[in-house]
Amino acid sequence: MGSVSVLSPKKEGFSFPKSQMVDLCISFVTGLLLAQLNVSDKDKTHPMESKNNNLVLGFVVLAVFLISGVKSWTGEIHGRVVCDVCADSSIGPEDHVLEGAEVAVLCITKSGEVVNYQAFTNSKGIYTVAETMPESERWDACLARPISSFHDNCNHLGDGSTGIKFTYNHPSGHFHVIRPFVYRPSTAPTYCI
Numbered sequence: 090m091g092s093v094s095v096l097s098p099k100k101e102g103f104s105f106p107k108s109q110m111v112d113l114c115i116s117f118v119t120g121l122l123l124a125q126l127n128v129s130d131k132d133k134t135h136p137m138e139s140k141n142n143n144l145v146l147g148f149v150v151l152a153v154f155l156i157s158g159v160k161s162w163t164g165e166i167h168g169r170v171v172c173d174v175c176a177d178s179s180i181g182p183e184d185h186v187l188e189g190a191e192v193a194v195l196c197i198t199k200s201g202e203v204v205n206y207q208a209f210t211n212s213k214g215i216y217t218v219a220e221t222m223p224e225s226e227r228w229d230a231c232l233a234r235p236i237s238s239f240h241d242n243c244n245h246l247g248d249g250s251t252g253i254k255f256t257y258n259h260p261s262g263h264f265h266v267i268r269p270f271v272y273r274p275s276t277a278p279t280y281c282i
């Protein structure tokens with residue numbers, strides 16, 4: 090006699106033991122495939138019947154993937170790019186954000202894959218990199234580095250702004266903030282002296 094499973098509430102929803110769910114899905118898909126093969130062309134009365142069977146089979150395959158237990162993970166990286174007008178290594182009222190500055194973010198996932206992202210700053214000088222992926226392939230470590238400021242009057246990279254390495258150990262839905270990348274003008278204005 091087969092055993093009966095009782096759905097038990099969990100934080101994410103309801104679930105069976107994984108092995109039992111896989112067996113159930115395989116049995117169901119096999120049964121549908123056999124039923125599809127047993128229907129001969131002379132038994133079909135309407136062309137829509139075949140399309141409906143294919144649609145049902147497509148939903149079953151989708152359900153198998155959704156039920157398989159793969160959990161998604163979302164990570165975000167935020168940073169800012171500014172122009173240190175007086176080149177004094179401090180953010181003051183004379184300094185401003187750089188819109189359109191390019192930043193590269195390189196991440197290594199838990200599975201060892203290397204993923205490269207390119208981001209540009211918005212009107213507030215903020216760039217964002219975000220990704221949703223399986224939990225098993227989430228970011229492990231990243232390197233963020235400035236590429237270009239695209240501003241003729243503030244395009245020299247400041248000291249200590251060559252790149253920032255960090256480990257990414259935040260749970261899904263949380264973000265990591267990187268300290269600002271700083272560009273400087275080739276010569277500081279006279280009011281800075």
